[in-house]
Amino acid sequence: MNKYFLGVFTVLLFAFPAIGQNMRTAYVGAKIIPIVGKPIESGFLLIHKGKILGIGDAKDAIFTADTRIIDVKGKVIMPGLVDSHSHVGGGSGGDRSGPIQPEVRILDSLDVKSASLQRAQAGGITTVNVMPGSGHLDSGQTLYIKLRDNANKIDDLLIYDKNGKYMGGIKFANGTNSMRGKGGFPGTRAKSAALVRAKFIKAQEYREKIRKAGGDKSKMPPRDLALETLVEVLDGKRVVHHHTHRHDDILTVLRLQKEFGFRLVLHHVSEAWKVADEIAAAKVPVSLIVLDSPGGKEEATDLKWKNAAVLEKLGVLIGFHTDDYITDSRIFLRSAAFAVRAGMSREKALYGVTMANAKILDLGDKIGSLEKDKSADFIILSGDPLSVYTNVLMTFVEGKNVFDRSKKKDHLIAVGGYGAGNDRMIHVDHFDGFDGGQR
Amino acid sequence: MKKHLSFINNRLPHFVKHFSIASFLLLAPFPFASNAQVAIKGETIYTMAGNAIKNGIVLTDKGRITAVGSASNVAIPSGYKIVSARVVIPGLIDAHSVVGLAGWLNQSFDQMQVERSAPMQPELRAIDSYNAREPLIKWIRSLGVTTIHTGHGPAALISGQTMIAKTNGDTVDQATIVQTAMIAATLGQRASGRGGKSPGTAAKQASMLRGMLIKAQSYGKKKGFSRNLRLEMMKRVIDREIPLLITVHRARDIMTALRIAKEFNIKIVLDGVSEAQSVINEIKASGFPVILHPTMYRAGGETKSLSMETASKLKKAGIPFAIQSGYEGYVPKTRVVLFEAGLTLAYGMKFRDALASITIDAAKILGMDKRIGSIAVGKDADLALYDGDPFEYATHCTGTIINGKVVSKTIR
Numbered sequence: 122m123n124k125y126f127l128g129v130f131t132v133l134l135f136a137f138p139a140i141g142q143n144m145r146t147a148y149v150g151a152k153i154i155p156i157v158g159k160p161i162e163s164g165f166l167l168i169h170k171g172k173i174l175g176i177g178d179a180k181d182a183i184f185t186a187d188t189r190i191i192d193v194k195g196k197v198i199m200p201g202l203v204d205s206h207s208h209v210g211g212g213s214g215g216d217r218s219g220p221i222q223p224e225v226r227i228l229d230s231l232d233v234k235s236a237s238l239q240r241a242q243a244g245g246i247t248t249v250n251v252m253p254g255s256g257h258l259d260s261g262q263t264l265y266i267k268l269r270d271n272a273n274k275i276d277d278l279l280i281y282d283k284n285g286k287y288m289g290g291i292k293f294a295n296g297t298n299s300m301r302g303k304g305g306f307p308g309t310r311a312k313s314a315a316l317v318r319a320k321f322i323k324a325q326e327y328r329e330k331i332r333k334a335g336g337d338k339s340k341m342p343p344r345d346l347a348l349e350t351l352v353e354v355l356d357g358k359r360v361v362h363h364h365t366h367r368h369d370d371i372l373t374v375l376r377l378q379k380e381f382g383f384r385l386v387l388h389h390v391s392e393a394w395k396v397a398d399e400i401a402a403a404k405v406p407v408s409l410i411v412l413d414s415p416g417g418k419e420e421a422t423d424l425k426w427k428n429a430a431v432l433e434k435l436g437v438l439i440g441f442h443t444d445d446y447i448t449d450s451r452i453f454l455r456s457a458a459f460a461v462r463a464g465m466s467r468e469k470a471l472y473g474v475t476m477a478n479a480k481i482l483d484l485g486d487k488i489g490s491l492e493k494d495k496s497a498d499f500i501i502l503s504g505d506p507l508s509v510y511t512n513v514l515m516t517f518v519e520g521k522n523v524f525d526r527s528k529k530k531d532h533l534i535a536v537g538g539y540g541a542g543n544d545r546m547i548h549v550d551h552f553d554g555f556d557g558g559q560r
Numbered sequence: 561m562k563k564h565l566s567f568i569n570n571r572l573p574h575f576v577k578h579f580s581i582a583s584f585l586l587l588a589p590f591p592f593a594s595n596a597q598v599a600i601k602g603e604t605i606y607t608m609a610g611n612a613i614k615n616g617i618v619l620t621d622k623g624r625i626t627a628v629g630s631a632s633n634v635a636i637p638s639g640y641k642i643v644s645a646r647v648v649i650p651g652l653i654d655a656h657s658v659v660g661l662a663g664w665l666n667q668s669f670d671q672m673q674v675e676r677s678a679p680m681q682p683e684l685r686a687i688d689s690y691n692a693r694e695p696l697i698k699w700i701r702s703l704g705v706t707t708i709h710t711g712h713g714p715a716a717l718i719s720g721q722t723m724i725a726k727t728n729g730d731t732v733d734q735a736t737i738v739q740t741a742m743i744a745a746t747l748g749q750r751a752s753g754r755g756g757k758s759p760g761t762a763a764k765q766a767s768m769l770r771g772m773l774i775k776a777q778s779y780g781k782k783k784g785f786s787r788n789l790r791l792e793m794m795k796r797v798i799d800r801e802i803p804l805l806i807t808v809h810r811a812r813d814i815m816t817a818l819r820i821a822k823e824f825n826i827k828i829v830l831d832g833v834s835e836a837q838s839v840i841n842e843i844k845a846s847g848f849p850v851i852l853h854p855t856m857y858r859a860g861g862e863t864k865s866l867s868m869e870t871a872s873k874l875k876k877a878g879i880p881f882a883i884q885s886g887y888e889g890y891v892p893k894t895r896v897v898l899f900e901a902g903l904t905l906a907y908g909m910k911f912r913d914a915l916a917s918i919t920i921d922a923a924k925i926l927g928m929d930k931r932i933g934s935i936a937v938g939k940d941a942d943l944a945l946y947d948g949d950p951f952e953y954a955t956h957c958t959g960t961i962i963n964g965k966v967v968s969k970t971i972r
Contacts, residue, residue: 414896422665508953541859
């Protein structure tokens, strides 16, 4: 009976492709990996007005007459990928005028027409934390964006919190990238920490002045964009996304976190395996990078693929990131697969490119899994998400198709070639002397 | 026939075998010489010299392969050390790398792949810069790479020589199998002089390279000439003794390379070739082989039009090619050809063709296919072992064998 139903409406669908924006769409027959909840061998995903209306076993499905039914048998559906650290969009953060620039917003620098955003869509990425570089102790504010199609301005990509404010974190870094030793930049690790502490203490004093003013405008301290931002950090309203590689640098970040109480995500953490217990005890999430070989700089020589597996055993919340341009957004799933190669469970690896990152970005209630009422951000894959043979076939953001590999234009983005896009912009000051492999 | 060989070995009195092994251990100047007899059992063996063998056995003795076949045809003689794996393939060949010259610290003291004092320095020997103990070499070896074509990088009009080495050995002499393999030249963005120095344009690059080749044509012909290391090397290119490895990305530069090759009747290998697809007929007609950029190479500048489908297009066109790890300026400091070839499987390549691009086809381009690149009797006993499809992300390399010796046991 159901089969008969499906057949009839599939025919109708192709006969009348434009039946209203508000109609329901059901993707039926694929293996569905909802991330939260068990995989369904042959499932359905019902979408309405950009949200998930239902998910379940295809054999239990009964759709209303106006439901558009799309047969995706043999395919795999999972949530749209969430990248917790990327440099897509050709943005930039602070300049060379100083090592701590919390007032700088990457929001003001992104190019929404950048082909790098389309490449991320081609990789199945639907939500991104766009970061400024790591050449500063603090290179500025990060931005969480949805990779919606046809954006003309950055406003079209923003994600708003319950207070109506666009969402983002703040980028910090320690270790060698930000140690330039000139122009006010630190030359040592101790100086790096001291500069950050001094700035946070200023922010604490600034916050105290505001508190004492008690809403009396005449008593308020003059506005200071940098300190205002750091007060948000101290108040837990803005998460610190901290670039750090070496074991001692990781511990320094944890020490600062303890002193100032900010909310923290550890990024890259090449040597996490050396201080895994300390990371677990601090109860901070990590966002890991996966690289094909160690090195490239001293602090990444001890990078290990087993980071994820070691931290998983200790119950740490583990996300992954592309750090695009460092790894290619189009093959983001590969990072999760390499974590499995080194001992992580498949479940947690897939969780790491979806739900874990959603939580890391404070978006766990909206995205990251296929659950009723969540945003209809999902991807259709040709097979096992963790296989080298698999392609991302389609990407959907809020129910809308933003990438379709079978279309010529999208295929070009997915594989490359003439006209595949503008040059990749390299995030400024990521690393002195780094010119994207063109050196 | 294969059986016969192992029979001979079987018939040797025990003390003779033990004596010979012991004497190797005591007297051998190089560790390679001390290789015991090893039998490798594989549930699947991709020999790259015929069909895959199920439940196969490879016998090795004194660093060479002495027998290959199914377990029903090849018996393991007594005294052989037995190594087992689910999948056995030929040791991987990285057709173009800079590891050994470029180190993982990425500091000026461990970056020996380019010397900028002059735009053309073919006299620079790779062997004089090769660090056999570079950790990146150990890294790629642990993933199955047994041979690298490495040397001076794509960063000057002529940056120097390249060499071929096994990823084993503590010294350059132990590692090297070809001292001078090719001369590394580059046309395009990366060959431009810095700080206003020549060459500053594509046309200038071509004219300087042609000028050098013209000088080399007459080198040594005058009576009482004095030796010139630079021209001496270029003369070997003119004499077709060694090929010019020309790194080119833009279609324009690919055509320049082909034009110069024709003018001087020299052998070249096209390297990189991001825009190969747009001049694929011309490349095919030239007959020159291609060492293709890594599949995951970053698009930007002169590589902005690269495509992950180029490997499959070259295959379809019948152009001989290999896939390389290439040169990286940051992280990852080296790519791994196993992964670069593997990714092509999602972009139109077939398993066997992808594997050939980092084994037998790479060996052919390097002129080493009589010795390496497939699992066949008489060839070097270089093998890579895996616990599944070697290209699959979650598969592990379980061992690497070079010259019959297990050089890596790390499960990675």
